[in-house]
Amino acid sequence: MANAGHSFEPFRIARHVVWWSLLVVPVAVSVGAMVALFLWLLEQATQTRQAHMWLIWLLPLAGVGIYALYRYWGKNSEAGNNLIMDEIHAPGGGIPFRMAPLVLLTTVVTHLFGGSAGREGTAVQMGGSIAEYLGQRFGLSREDRRILLMSGMAAGFGAVFGTPVTGAIFALEVLAIGRIKYDALLPCLIASLLADVTCHAFPIHHTQYHIAYSAKAAIGYFSLDLVLLLKVVLAGACFGLASYAFAELSHWLKSTSQALVARKWLIPVIGGLLVLGISVLIGSYDYLGLGVRSPDPEGVSIVSAFTAGGAEPFSWFWKLLLTAITLSLGFKGGEVTPLFFIGATLGNSLAMLLGAPVDLLAGLGFIAVFAGATNTPLACTMMGIELFGAENAVYYAVACFVAYYCSGHTGIYQSQRVAVSKFHTSEPEESTLREIKSTRRRYGRKN
Structure with a gap:
């Protein structure tokens, strides 16, 4: 039978x-x-x-x-x-x-x-x-x-x-x-x-990105530069820490504002004033909106980050701060495109420090900060292949996987569950990130 x-x-x-x-x-x-x-x-x-x-x-x-x-x-x-x-x-x-x-x-x-x-x-x-x-x-x-x-x-x-x-x-x-x-x-x-x-089927066009870098040394079936690979590992750790900072700052801003502001309609007012005030203080409106392109040829954007000199050293920080304020204090939208901006501009800055190809590190930051903040390294590796081509797939995977581990047990989605701990620690399986954070907070108060 x-x-x-x-x-x-x-x-x-x-x-x-x-x-x-x-x-x-x-x-x-x-x-x-x-x-x-x-x-x-x-x-x-x-x-x-x-x-x-x-x-x-x-x-x-x-x-x-x-x-x-x-x-x-x-x-x-x-x-x-x-x-x-x-x-x-x-x-x-x-x-x-x-x-x-x-x-x-x-x-x-x-x-x-x-x-x-x-x-x-x-x-x-x-x-x-x-x-x-x-x-x-x-x-x-x-x-x-x-x-x-x-x-x-x-x-x-x-x-x-x-x-x-x-x-x-x-x-x-x-x-x-x-x-x-x-x-x-x-x-x-x-x-x-x-x-x-x-x-x-509609007259909609997605932004096209391009990484011109081509690896020099061939090892096995993949084209790799071992020195560059070490730089990618280091950059991946930085991308993971940026993911961690964004997620933690966003959650802290939201919980703090809810606890401190009695009149809830004032929360988005405060958020809007902070976004405007910081923009005026730094003398730039490049960090408002999506940030994919800038109307100013000298402005900072995701597209400009793929070229040398296309970002300021702290462009990633300003976008991180303003997006966390915007989305945590009452406004709506997604986090991912700002994460692309944060990663691409951080990659641009790291490329200058490490002596690595700017377009490659901008592209790696683009996908890796997203990987760390959403805990989706496989999806983000595939995104690199779909957006930039498959030639540098090994670098995509290394950057995304390292960022995933370095972001820890945090993320932008608090209802995401921990099925398998990243580090084989005592994090309870099937707990949400929200529950883990709450448990840590209570444990911290007791000690």
Whole structure:
């Protein structure tokens, strides 16, 4: 009987593929179209702000508007990506469909008035919200809805950055540190690919990056420079520490502001004033918005960081500080594009110190700071291949893996679980990063 059952396995596999292909098509197409709209609105908001810089002085007022929207209409949408992760791990109250339009609107508002934020969080939240809505309409089981939620995350991530394979791996890897469950592998890949195709069907263009560096010495099947490899290891450690600093500062700012400010609508006002005040103090508005490109030919941006002299020594620090303030004190958007900025500019500065190729270290910082902050080294290595080409894949992997370890048990997603400790320490398995941080805080007070 076992052999008879086994003989039908190809049919069961075929049915599984057809079933999930049909399920994820409406999710992927919807998410891809929403991401295309979001990217277009984001570009319009950025161009409008750059043409009318007086708008940035309304940032505190915009923050109050965002607070009001979430306070009176947002339900539990405020939790963002963490809500989606919690729902995947332990289904509960569900994800409101209103999350999608709400986060789209408030992210565009944040960028229009000069907040330092990204776009990944918005795309992932839209993907999760749409997937949850359709899963309920389809009458799916709890387990199938979990897989569809992961597919929505993959679709949003893959479409917003134009990296479909990375999107699929990210959705699988980000849920738990040290463990990937492959039950959603095929649905995530189909969703991410189709969402990316849908997004590209609209007049949307992703920024193209290029690393011109070519290795000199060949070892085995890979082109490597051993001296450069040691420099990459050192840089990877710095990238991991930057990830750690960003995550810890963001969490500290959020918890401190919630504890100290009684009138919660004042939190985004304070955040907006701090962002504007610091920008005036350092004499630069390059750290507002996405930071992919600067309208000033001499300005600092992600693109400029790939060239010698394209960043100041502390450009990475200012972007880290302003983004942590923006996203922790009431504004909306993602962390990933700012992490790209932090990593690329830090890589630029390290290249000058270490005597390494600027474009290579900028590219490594681009993906490695992201890897450390999200604990997704495999997805970020693949992102390097999709964005920059495969020639330097070994360097991508080394930088991302080192950054992953050096960032410790922290991250920007507090609902991320620890399935396997990075250092084989006593961190309790299946605890969230939020629970680990809370335990450490209580233990510290007792001692």
